[in-house]
Amino acid sequence: MSEPLKQADIDQEIAALSGGPGDHPARDYAPYRSTLLRHPKQPLVAVKDPEAAELSGPAFGVSDVTALDNDLTRQHLGEPLGERMTVRGRVLDRQGRPVRNQLVEIWQANASGRYLHQRDDHSAPLDPNFTGVGRCLTDDDGNYLFTTIKPGAYPWRNHVNAWRPAHIHFSLFGSAFTQRLVTQMYFPGDPLFPYDPIMQSVTDERARQRLVASYAHELSEPEFSLGYRWDIVLDGPAATWMEEGR
């Protein structure tokens, strides 16, 4: 039986890989142990076909979301516990063009750091007034908006005393399937950042900062909620005919 893996061991591994290039994490980032058996070892095969189906993608519309979907504080009879917040931003492509009328999905732990998921066995309490799921469509300028509560940090079992910094999971669609993105939004100034191998898997400091929302006082609503701003830029090519919108 090997020694239990400690934070100091993970810290060393993180430091050894820190500063590496790239906007996205390497799939074989060993400090996050679950990657070990779940990344391909063969190089990806480049597809250069201008007719590739992946250069187009699914469309969503007003029938795919309901008006309440973007307010996670109004999905139950009572209000959830926690620090009420709004998060808003724009979804853009790499050319800075807004991603219009596309689906944004979020999910998160409650204020105590517990997910409404049977396999989350963290001993923190569930909140009967919080599910933690939201959806919306971006508007014509690519804007999205969610009202929710700030999620709590929570422990996990990557190593002894591993804790995830507070985060909201985001799922985004562009105009092309190649632009698909699932990521996590973090909160500014979280002391857990340096200890977390998932966040540190983005080894370039500037790229990692793009995962952190800004506190935006002008977006805070008096006597109601704290405001955060987080803009998202989707990677990947799209077919030219898509650029004119659909």
Place this chain on the structure above:
Amino acid sequence: MNPTPSQTVGPFYGYALPFPGGGDLATGGIAVHGYVYDGAGDPVPDALLEFWQADEQGSLRGSPGTMRRDPTNGAFLGRDGVRFTGFGRVGTDLDGHWALRTVVPGNGYISVCVFARGLLHHLYTRIYLGQNGFLDSLPPERRHTLVAAEEREGVYRFDIHLQGDKETVFLDFG
């Protein structure tokens, strides 16, 4: 502009991303199913697969309505059965199995995007339902990993191996 980095979908997306009927693109067509395996050959119980495909005529202009909702109570209604949306989403079962009911796309393949706990950046692959020029460009020993095997009429098998001797060919669109 520099892109927002990818992060893993994690283990707890199950109450957020899958939806009823996620694998029911169309009725009266074919079924495609299989397992997702890790590098040790064990099934992956927490992978999420997304599918994007052309309709039978080859059109890639899928309709909205994959996640059609009831405005009265917010429930998922399923697709309307008339308009083809081209998009599906299925989480693997605890035994790593997934299934999709759809039609044969006019261009010959179904695009797949793979998410999982432990996968920091999603992967793309394709399910080919017959021979295709693109397959000929692949190393002969790996070509078969993109071809669905017809188990019986209208039922195809397609396993995804994230790593190992049987590793699936994954694609990069640059």
